[in-house]
Ligand SMILES: NC(=O)c1ccc[n+]([C@@H]2O[C@H](COP(=O)([O-])OP(=O)(O)OC[C@H]3O[C@@H](n4cnc5c(N)ncnc54)[C@H](O)[C@@H]3O)[C@@H](O)[C@H]2O)c1
């Protein structure tokens with residue numbers, strides 16, 4: 001069923017369009033933005049290929065213009081979640097039997113549709129629904145989403161081709177079965193590519209999913225779901241079920257058919273769901289596979305040998321692009337006393353050029369944070385820093401939610417390396433700096449390693465190679481994605497497989513074969529060509 005007679009060619013990463021003034025692509029994107037902003041969608045559930053409307057509705061708004069309603073959506077109740085489980089289990093039989101190349105061909109077509117026919121619409125839906133500037137939307141969906149689909153097809157060929165040795169007279173095989181049961185894909189707001197991949201990597205390996213999208217990413221996620229259907233994804237392979245996460249989690253984790261849980265989001269949500277799965281363990285047919293990529297407290301560590309302008313640029317890009325709402329965003333920096341004065345003034349010069357506002361104005365680099373609870377939480381942390389004797393807000397610090405959820409790029413400096421905003425994840429445009437004594441480089445590396453529970457991304461800036469080697473050693477487990485002389489964001493599928501450990505997740509590296517392998521349940525098959533007829537072994541011949 002899953003033989004590997006065919007292998008997809010190694011793809012190239014989808015080229016990122018620049019949307020420069022006067023370009024054709026900019027005109028196309030503006031058209032798509034205009035079209036979407038003048039429509040209002042109704043988003044149903046999609047269960048077993050059928051659109052389901054519950055009448056229990058909510059609204060999707062633009063974060064940068066929150067009076068503008070982009071869509072109303074229907075919320076699932078317990079009944080719809082059960083219907084989705086049934087639909088996923090029904091579709092599992094045929095989908096698992098379909099040869100993997102046929103499954104992959106559907107996903108390849110989805111990638112092509114997104115890279116061509118729907119490129120600008122997908123980008124515009126991410127810009128408007130999740131408040132990303134054109135470039136930030138472009139690197140998410142279309143580009144990363146398409147890369148996940150194409151590269152996973154390529155990696156799957158290697159997995160299916162990996163077969164055991166067969167001695168003379170025997171045929172040994174490995175059958176890469178999908179999991180026995182459905183996969184629950186619980187997806188975050190900040191990357192449409194990740195939301196898609198949390199479904200499509202299990203789907204490629206023959207699984208079916210229940211997709212609980214984040215309400216604040218529903219707009220682009222629904223468009224992508226429609227494109228999957230247009231690409232030929234059979235009914236019930238992905239069941240799109242928006243609604244209240246806690247209700248859905250309760251019903252799904254109680255199902256004996258839960259085969260896997262594929263998650264990206266906060267550490268707190270992941271821990272909660274893992275706890276629910278643990279509590280229901282006795283009831284499952286198989287141990288559910290659990291893969292989760294979670295929060296981060298990502299760092300930039302600067303050695304005294306670093307050029308200051310490179311560091312300042314990495315801080316501005318790494319901390320403030322997409323308003324710091326990347327799991328990889330730089331949110332703490334360790335800077336030597338000898339360099340802080342220059343770096344501080346260069347950050348100031350750069351921030352004076354940064355404009356903030358609506359995504360439809362292409363001169364804005366920074367847009368809105370995702371919603372009101374997030375705005376309130378980030379502002380509360382900034383206020384905490386303003387009133388603390390251990391910290392000072394040196395840039396930004398103001399927010400305004402009257403039109404959209406806008407927060408200025410904010411830099412806090414603290415004298416306490418364990419200050420609240422140095423150790424806790426804060427999902428917004430805020431970075432906290434700890435200025436260390438140049439002589440205490442190694443000691444401060446140890447502080448960086450031990451003071452936060454997360455281990456997702458981090459970077460070291462230095463010209464001195466020995467200092468880099470020391471940082472690599474001391475920070476061995478402090479980051480699953482480690483950068484040298486670069487910002488800690490912007491991992492690209494197939495180039496920097498992504499994920500972290502400790503409180504940042506199971507580190508199953510999205511965008512690599514390591515992730516795909518988690519969605520298989522291998523059956524090892526031995527066939528003996530001419531079975532023996534004598535039970536005796538030669539040693540039995542003599543005392
Ligand atoms: N490590 C990574 O690769 C990675 C990538 C992207 C985002 N993230 C993390 O994601 C977080 C931001 O995303 P978010 O705000 O969407 O995360 P979140 O945990 O709030 O939500 C993720 C999903 O879980 C659902 N959910 C929330 N509480 C639930 C509950 N009690 N039961 C069931 N479902 C529940 C949400 O509705 C959403 O669909 C940050 O912590 C960020 O670091 C990590």
Ligand SMILES: N[C@@H](CCC=O)C(=O)O
Nearest residue numbers: 190326327328489490491
């Ligand atoms: N792949 C993205 C991280 C996604 C998390 O939100 C990056 O590396 O910046």
